[in-house]
Amino acid sequence: MIRLRDSHSAPLSWMRAVALLGLLAAGCRSTYVHDSAEPQPLEVVAEATEQAEPVTLPDRYFLPYDPSTFRLSVGDRVEISVFGFPETVVTTSVAPDGALHYLFMDGMPAAGRPPSDVAREMEAALGRMFNHPTVSILPIAFSENRFVALGKVVYPNTYPLDSALTLRQAIARAGGLAQGIYRGTTIELASLRDSFLLREGQRVPVDFEALIRRNDASQDIYVRPGDVIFISSGLGREVFLMGAVGEQKAVGFTDGMTLVELIAGASERGGGYSPTARLGKVLIVRGALDNPTSFDVDLAAILKGREPDVFLMPGDIVYVPEKPFRFARDLTRSVILTFVRTFASEAGAAMVDETIFLTSPTASP
Numbered sequence: 001m002i003r004l005r006d007s008h009s010a011p012l013s014w015m016r017a018v019a020l021l022g023l024l025a026a027g028c029r030s031t032y033v034h035d036s037a038e039p040q041p042l043e044v045v046a047e048a049t050e051q052a053e054p055v056t057l058p059d060r061y062f063l064p065y066d067p068s069t070f071r072l073s074v075g076d077r078v079e080i081s082v083f084g085f086p087e088t089v090v091t092t093s094v095a096p097d098g099a100l101h102y103l104f105m106d107g108m109p110a111a112g113r114p115p116s117d118v119a120r121e122m123e124a125a126l127g128r129m130f131n132h133p134t135v136s137i138l139p140i141a142f143s144e145n146r147f148v149a150l151g152k153v154v155y156p157n158t159y160p161l162d163s164a165l166t167l168r169q170a171i172a173r174a175g176g177l178a179q180g181i182y183r184g185t186t187i188e189l190a191s192l193r194d195s196f197l198l199r200e201g202q203r204v205p206v207d208f209e210a211l212i213r214r215n216d217a218s219q220d221i222y223v224r225p226g227d228v229i230f231i232s233s234g235l236g237r238e239v240f241l242m243g244a245v246g247e248q249k250a251v252g253f254t255d256g257m258t259l260v261e262l263i264a265g266a267s268e269r270g271g272g273y274s275p276t277a278r279l280g281k282v283l284i285v286r287g288a289l290d291n292p293t294s295f296d297v298d299l300a301a302i303l304k305g306r307e308p309d310v311f312l313m314p315g316d317i318v319y320v321p322e323k324p325f326r327f328a329r330d331l332t333r334s335v336i337l338t339f340v341r342t343f344a345s346e347a348g349a350a351m352v353d354e355t356i357f358l359t360s361p362t363a364s365p
Helices: 014-025 115-128 167-173 208-213 259-264 299-303 328-346
Strands: 077-082 085-093 135-141 146-151 157-160 179-182 185-188 190-199 202-204 228-233 238-243 249-252 282-286 293-297 317-320 355-357
Touching: 077 115, 115 135, 146 167, 167 208, 167 228, 190 208, 238 259, 238 328, 259 299, 259 317, 282 328, 317 328
Parallel strands: 146 228, 238 317
Antiparallel strands: 077 085, 077 135, 146 157, 179 185, 179 355, 190 202, 190 228, 238 249, 282 293, 282 317
Protein backbone atom coordinates (compact mmCIF):
# COMPACT_ATOMS: atom_id res chain seq x y z
CA MET A 1 0.00 0.00 0.00
CA ILE A 2 0.95 3.66 -0.07
CA ARG A 3 1.00 5.97 2.89
CA LEU A 4 0.07 9.61 2.64
CA ARG A 5 2.19 12.13 4.43
CA ASP A 6 2.21 15.86 4.89
CA SER A 7 3.98 18.35 7.08
CA HIS A 8 0.84 19.65 8.77
CA SER A 9 -0.24 16.86 11.09
CA ALA A 10 -0.86 18.75 14.32
CA PRO A 11 -3.68 17.32 16.46
CA LEU A 12 -7.18 18.56 15.86
CA SER A 13 -8.18 21.27 18.36
CA TRP A 14 -11.84 21.90 19.13
CA MET A 15 -11.09 25.38 20.44
CA ARG A 16 -9.17 26.13 17.26
CA ALA A 17 -12.09 24.83 15.23
CA VAL A 18 -14.55 27.14 16.95
CA ALA A 19 -12.22 30.09 16.53
CA LEU A 20 -11.76 29.17 12.88
CA LEU A 21 -15.49 29.53 12.25
CA GLY A 22 -15.17 33.25 12.84
CA LEU A 23 -12.16 33.50 10.57
CA LEU A 24 -13.95 31.65 7.79
CA ALA A 25 -17.04 33.82 8.12
CA ALA A 26 -14.78 36.85 7.67
CA GLY A 27 -13.38 35.32 4.48
CA CYS A 28 -9.87 34.78 5.74
CA ARG A 29 -7.96 33.28 2.76
CA SER A 30 -4.89 32.25 4.76
CA THR A 31 -6.77 29.17 5.92
CA TYR A 32 -6.72 27.59 2.48
CA VAL A 33 -3.86 25.68 1.01
CA HIS A 34 -4.72 25.79 -2.71
CA ASP A 35 -5.21 29.06 -4.59
CA SER A 36 -5.10 27.57 -8.10
CA ALA A 37 -8.23 26.69 -10.04
CA GLU A 38 -7.33 22.98 -10.03
CA PRO A 39 -6.50 20.74 -7.09
CA GLN A 40 -2.81 20.34 -6.42
CA PRO A 41 -1.37 16.86 -7.07
CA LEU A 42 -1.41 14.50 -4.13
CA GLU A 43 1.98 14.15 -2.46
CA VAL A 44 2.46 10.43 -2.10
CA VAL A 45 5.27 8.66 -0.31
CA ALA A 46 5.59 5.15 -1.76
CA GLU A 47 6.34 3.76 1.62
CA ALA A 48 4.08 0.77 1.72
CA THR A 49 3.33 -1.14 -1.39
CA GLU A 50 4.34 -3.60 1.26
CA GLN A 51 4.65 -2.78 4.94
CA ALA A 52 8.01 -1.29 5.93
CA GLU A 53 10.39 -3.91 7.27
CA PRO A 54 10.83 -3.82 11.06
CA VAL A 55 14.24 -3.43 12.66
CA THR A 56 16.32 -6.63 12.76
CA LEU A 57 16.85 -7.41 16.43
CA PRO A 58 20.12 -8.89 17.80
CA ASP A 59 20.26 -12.65 18.40
CA ARG A 60 20.68 -12.15 22.14
CA TYR A 61 17.01 -11.09 22.40
CA PHE A 62 15.94 -14.54 21.17
CA LEU A 63 17.71 -16.62 23.82
CA PRO A 64 15.03 -18.26 26.01
CA TYR A 65 14.99 -17.31 29.64
CA ASP A 66 16.37 -20.23 31.67
CA PRO A 67 14.58 -20.62 35.02
CA SER A 68 17.61 -22.53 36.31
CA THR A 69 19.48 -19.23 36.33
CA PHE A 70 17.02 -17.87 38.90
CA ARG A 71 18.56 -16.51 42.09
CA LEU A 72 16.68 -15.72 45.27
CA SER A 73 16.28 -12.06 46.18
CA VAL A 74 15.29 -10.15 49.31
CA GLY A 75 11.50 -10.15 49.52
CA ASP A 76 10.93 -13.37 47.54
CA ARG A 77 8.31 -15.61 49.12
CA VAL A 78 9.05 -19.33 49.17
CA GLU A 79 7.45 -22.52 50.42
CA ILE A 80 9.89 -24.77 52.31
CA SER A 81 9.19 -28.37 53.31
CA VAL A 82 10.87 -31.66 54.18
CA PHE A 83 9.64 -34.47 51.95
CA GLY A 84 7.37 -36.90 53.79
CA PHE A 85 6.64 -34.55 56.70
CA PRO A 86 3.54 -32.41 55.93
CA GLU A 87 3.86 -30.60 59.24
CA THR A 88 7.14 -29.05 58.08
CA VAL A 89 5.53 -26.98 55.29
CA VAL A 90 6.32 -23.29 55.94
CA THR A 91 5.76 -20.22 53.79
CA THR A 92 8.26 -17.47 54.46
CA SER A 93 10.20 -14.66 52.79
CA VAL A 94 13.85 -13.92 52.24
CA ALA A 95 14.58 -11.52 55.08
CA PRO A 96 16.11 -8.05 54.60
CA ASP A 97 19.46 -9.50 55.68
CA GLY A 98 19.26 -11.97 52.76
CA ALA A 99 18.63 -15.01 54.96
CA LEU A 100 15.88 -17.66 55.06
CA HIS A 101 14.65 -18.65 58.51
CA TYR A 102 13.18 -22.16 58.78
CA LEU A 103 12.03 -24.17 61.80
CA PHE A 104 14.64 -23.98 64.57
CA MET A 105 17.56 -23.28 62.26
CA ASP A 106 19.67 -20.15 62.27
CA GLY A 107 19.16 -17.89 59.28
CA MET A 108 20.46 -19.51 56.10
CA PRO A 109 22.11 -17.16 53.56
CA ALA A 110 19.85 -17.20 50.50
CA ALA A 111 19.90 -13.91 48.53
CA GLY A 112 21.80 -14.30 45.27
CA ARG A 113 21.80 -18.11 45.46
CA PRO A 114 19.78 -20.74 43.53
CA PRO A 115 17.01 -22.35 45.63
CA SER A 116 18.55 -25.78 45.07
CA ASP A 117 21.86 -24.72 46.67
CA VAL A 118 20.08 -23.33 49.73
CA ALA A 119 17.98 -26.54 49.99
CA ARG A 120 21.11 -28.77 49.99
CA GLU A 121 22.67 -26.67 52.77
CA MET A 122 19.44 -26.92 54.78
CA GLU A 123 19.45 -30.71 54.38
CA ALA A 124 22.89 -30.87 55.96
CA ALA A 125 21.77 -28.69 58.88
CA LEU A 126 18.58 -30.74 59.41
CA GLY A 127 20.44 -34.06 59.49
CA ARG A 128 20.35 -34.00 63.27
CA MET A 129 16.53 -33.86 63.30
CA PHE A 130 15.61 -36.10 60.30
CA ASN A 131 17.09 -39.18 58.70
CA HIS A 132 18.33 -38.26 55.23
CA PRO A 133 16.01 -35.26 54.83
CA THR A 134 15.06 -34.00 51.35
CA VAL A 135 14.30 -30.26 51.45
CA SER A 136 12.19 -28.50 48.83
CA ILE A 137 12.28 -24.72 48.32
CA LEU A 138 9.52 -23.59 45.96
CA PRO A 139 9.41 -19.88 45.00
CA ILE A 140 5.81 -18.61 44.96
CA ALA A 141 6.24 -14.81 44.67
CA PHE A 142 9.09 -12.81 43.29
CA SER A 143 10.44 -9.38 44.13
CA GLU A 144 12.75 -9.10 41.12
CA ASN A 145 12.12 -12.09 38.84
CA ARG A 146 9.04 -10.62 37.19
CA PHE A 147 7.88 -8.39 34.36
CA VAL A 148 5.35 -5.56 34.22
CA ALA A 149 2.56 -5.10 31.64
CA LEU A 150 1.06 -1.59 31.66
CA GLY A 151 -1.26 0.52 29.54
CA LYS A 152 -4.03 -0.75 27.29
CA VAL A 153 -3.97 -4.43 28.20
CA VAL A 154 -6.93 -6.12 29.85
CA TYR A 155 -5.11 -6.81 33.14
CA PRO A 156 -2.24 -4.35 33.73
CA ASN A 157 -0.18 -5.86 36.51
CA THR A 158 3.14 -7.31 37.65
CA TYR A 159 3.64 -10.94 36.62
CA PRO A 160 6.12 -13.59 37.80
CA LEU A 161 8.60 -14.74 35.21
CA ASP A 162 8.89 -18.38 36.20
CA SER A 163 9.40 -19.85 32.72
CA ALA A 164 10.62 -18.91 29.24
CA LEU A 165 8.06 -16.42 27.91
CA THR A 166 7.94 -14.53 24.62
CA LEU A 167 6.62 -10.99 24.24
CA ARG A 168 3.41 -12.15 22.55
CA GLN A 169 2.84 -14.71 25.33
CA ALA A 170 3.46 -12.04 27.97
CA ILE A 171 0.80 -9.78 26.41
CA ALA A 172 -1.59 -12.74 26.31
CA ARG A 173 -0.90 -13.42 30.00
CA ALA A 174 -2.02 -9.82 30.67
CA GLY A 175 -5.33 -10.59 28.92
CA GLY A 176 -4.39 -9.24 25.48
CA LEU A 177 -5.16 -5.78 24.12
CA ALA A 178 -7.99 -3.85 25.78
CA GLN A 179 -11.09 -3.04 23.76
CA GLY A 180 -13.98 -0.64 24.25
CA ILE A 181 -17.16 0.62 22.62
CA TYR A 182 -16.94 4.09 21.10
CA ARG A 183 -20.14 5.59 19.62
CA GLY A 184 -21.58 2.16 19.02
CA THR A 185 -18.44 0.71 17.44
CA THR A 186 -16.08 -1.77 19.11
CA ILE A 187 -12.54 -0.42 18.87
CA GLU A 188 -9.15 -1.36 20.21
CA LEU A 189 -7.94 1.09 22.80
CA ALA A 190 -4.26 0.44 22.06
CA SER A 191 -1.92 2.26 19.73
CA LEU A 192 0.65 -0.38 18.79
CA ARG A 193 2.65 2.16 16.82
CA ASP A 194 3.43 4.05 20.03
CA SER A 195 3.89 1.00 22.31
CA PHE A 196 7.31 -0.02 23.60
CA LEU A 197 9.37 -2.40 25.72
CA LEU A 198 11.79 -1.10 28.37
CA ARG A 199 14.72 -3.25 29.50
CA GLU A 200 17.25 -2.02 32.04
CA GLY A 201 16.03 1.51 31.40
CA GLN A 202 16.57 1.27 27.63
CA ARG A 203 13.94 1.04 24.92
CA VAL A 204 14.12 -2.18 22.89
CA PRO A 205 13.21 -1.41 19.22
CA VAL A 206 10.38 -3.93 18.95
CA ASP A 207 7.82 -3.28 16.20
CA PHE A 208 4.56 -4.01 18.03
CA GLU A 209 2.48 -3.48 14.88
CA ALA A 210 4.46 -6.17 13.06
CA LEU A 211 4.32 -8.47 16.08
CA ILE A 212 0.57 -8.26 16.71
CA ARG A 213 -0.96 -7.26 13.36
CA ARG A 214 1.26 -9.30 11.05
CA ASN A 215 2.25 -12.09 13.45
CA ASP A 216 5.90 -11.36 12.68
CA ALA A 217 8.01 -13.86 14.63
CA SER A 218 11.12 -11.74 14.05
CA GLN A 219 9.76 -9.33 16.71
CA ASP A 220 8.66 -11.98 19.24
CA ILE A 221 11.64 -11.76 21.57
CA TYR A 222 11.91 -13.38 25.00
CA VAL A 223 10.91 -11.41 28.09
CA ARG A 224 13.53 -10.93 30.81
CA PRO A 225 13.22 -10.17 34.53
CA GLY A 226 12.52 -6.48 35.07
CA ASP A 227 11.06 -5.86 31.59
CA VAL A 228 8.31 -3.25 31.31
CA ILE A 229 5.79 -3.73 28.47
CA PHE A 230 3.81 -0.57 27.79
CA ILE A 231 0.86 -0.67 25.39
CA SER A 232 0.12 2.94 24.52
CA SER A 233 -3.40 4.39 24.43
CA GLY A 234 -5.12 5.24 21.17
CA LEU A 235 -7.88 7.25 22.88
CA GLY A 236 -8.46 10.88 22.02
CA ARG A 237 -7.86 10.40 18.29
CA GLU A 238 -10.64 10.54 15.71
CA VAL A 239 -11.26 10.75 11.99
CA PHE A 240 -14.35 12.42 10.52
CA LEU A 241 -16.56 11.27 7.64
CA MET A 242 -18.78 13.78 5.87
CA GLY A 243 -20.66 14.43 2.63
CA ALA A 244 -22.57 11.96 0.47
CA VAL A 245 -22.25 9.03 2.88
CA GLY A 246 -24.63 6.85 4.84
CA GLU A 247 -23.90 8.80 8.00
CA GLN A 248 -21.75 11.81 8.83
CA LYS A 249 -19.86 10.76 11.92
CA ALA A 250 -16.70 10.88 14.03
CA VAL A 251 -14.95 7.53 14.31
CA GLY A 252 -12.29 6.45 16.80
CA PHE A 253 -8.97 6.16 14.97
CA THR A 254 -7.13 2.84 15.04
CA ASP A 255 -3.67 2.01 13.74
CA GLY A 256 -3.72 1.09 10.07
CA MET A 257 -7.17 2.57 9.38
CA THR A 258 -7.75 3.11 5.67
CA LEU A 259 -10.12 5.19 3.57
CA VAL A 260 -12.15 2.16 2.42
CA GLU A 261 -12.40 0.88 5.99
CA LEU A 262 -13.76 4.23 7.18
CA ILE A 263 -16.36 4.65 4.45
CA ALA A 264 -17.49 1.02 4.55
CA GLY A 265 -17.77 1.04 8.35
CA ALA A 266 -21.11 -0.04 9.79
CA SER A 267 -23.42 2.57 11.32
CA GLU A 268 -27.05 3.00 12.24
CA ARG A 269 -27.66 3.86 8.58
CA GLY A 270 -25.62 1.04 7.17
CA GLY A 271 -22.42 2.94 6.29
CA GLY A 272 -21.22 3.31 2.71
CA TYR A 273 -21.85 6.18 0.30
CA SER A 274 -24.93 7.55 -1.46
CA PRO A 275 -25.77 6.88 -5.15
CA THR A 276 -25.02 10.52 -5.98
CA ALA A 277 -21.50 10.42 -4.51
CA ARG A 278 -18.63 11.42 -6.77
CA LEU A 279 -16.08 8.76 -5.86
CA GLY A 280 -13.37 10.00 -8.18
CA LYS A 281 -12.76 13.15 -6.12
CA VAL A 282 -12.99 12.21 -2.43
CA LEU A 283 -11.34 14.99 -0.45
CA ILE A 284 -9.15 14.48 2.63
CA VAL A 285 -8.42 17.51 4.81
CA ARG A 286 -5.44 16.87 7.05
CA GLY A 287 -3.68 18.85 9.75
CA ALA A 288 -4.61 21.71 12.06
CA LEU A 289 -7.72 23.55 10.90
CA ASP A 290 -5.93 26.89 10.86
CA ASN A 291 -3.37 25.55 8.38
CA PRO A 292 -4.74 22.42 6.66
CA THR A 293 -3.46 20.41 3.76
CA SER A 294 -6.12 19.06 1.40
CA PHE A 295 -5.87 16.49 -1.38
CA ASP A 296 -8.25 14.41 -3.42
CA VAL A 297 -8.29 10.62 -3.81
CA ASP A 298 -9.84 8.46 -6.54
CA LEU A 299 -11.92 6.12 -4.38
CA ALA A 300 -13.53 4.56 -7.46
CA ALA A 301 -10.11 3.40 -8.68
CA ILE A 302 -9.27 2.06 -5.22
CA LEU A 303 -12.50 0.05 -5.07
CA LYS A 304 -11.76 -1.43 -8.51
CA GLY A 305 -8.26 -2.42 -7.42
CA ARG A 306 -6.48 -0.06 -9.80
CA GLU A 307 -4.96 2.05 -7.01
CA PRO A 308 -3.90 1.12 -3.48
CA ASP A 309 -6.01 2.04 -0.48
CA VAL A 310 -5.00 5.12 1.52
CA PHE A 311 -3.91 5.13 5.15
CA LEU A 312 -5.62 7.75 7.31
CA MET A 313 -4.17 9.78 10.14
CA PRO A 314 -5.72 11.01 13.40
CA GLY A 315 -7.81 14.15 12.81
CA ASP A 316 -8.38 13.54 9.09
CA ILE A 317 -11.63 14.91 7.64
CA VAL A 318 -12.87 12.76 4.75
CA TYR A 319 -15.43 14.44 2.49
CA VAL A 320 -17.31 12.56 -0.25
CA PRO A 321 -18.78 15.17 -2.65
CA GLU A 322 -22.04 14.85 -4.55
CA LYS A 323 -21.04 16.80 -7.62
CA PRO A 324 -17.89 18.05 -9.32
CA PHE A 325 -16.16 20.95 -7.65
CA ARG A 326 -14.28 23.70 -9.39
CA PHE A 327 -11.92 25.10 -6.83
CA ALA A 328 -10.14 22.95 -4.26
CA ARG A 329 -9.85 26.08 -2.13
CA ASP A 330 -13.60 26.61 -2.12
CA LEU A 331 -14.28 22.97 -1.34
CA THR A 332 -11.81 23.03 1.53
CA ARG A 333 -13.63 26.11 2.89
CA SER A 334 -16.98 24.32 2.56
CA VAL A 335 -15.72 21.16 4.22
CA ILE A 336 -14.26 23.00 7.22
CA LEU A 337 -17.37 25.15 7.66
CA THR A 338 -19.58 22.06 7.57
CA PHE A 339 -17.24 20.24 9.91
CA VAL A 340 -17.32 23.01 12.50
CA ARG A 341 -21.11 23.27 12.36
CA THR A 342 -21.52 19.50 12.60
CA PHE A 343 -19.03 18.68 15.31
CA ALA A 344 -18.22 21.89 17.23
CA SER A 345 -21.23 21.32 19.50
CA GLU A 346 -19.27 18.45 20.95
CA ALA A 347 -16.44 20.70 22.08
CA GLY A 348 -14.97 19.61 25.37
CA ALA A 349 -16.32 16.06 25.16
CA ALA A 350 -13.24 13.90 25.54
CA MET A 351 -13.25 10.60 23.75
CA VAL A 352 -12.17 8.75 26.85
CA ASP A 353 -15.39 9.81 28.59
CA GLU A 354 -17.45 8.20 25.83
CA THR A 355 -15.59 4.90 25.82
CA ILE A 356 -17.17 1.92 27.59
CA PHE A 357 -14.50 -0.56 28.61
CA LEU A 358 -15.50 -4.11 27.69
CA THR A 359 -13.27 -5.42 30.47
CA SER A 360 -12.31 -3.38 33.50
CA PRO A 361 -8.58 -2.63 33.20
CA THR A 362 -8.24 -2.74 36.95
CA ALA A 363 -9.65 -6.22 37.29
CA SER A 364 -7.32 -9.07 38.09
CA PRO A 365 -7.07 -12.21 35.94
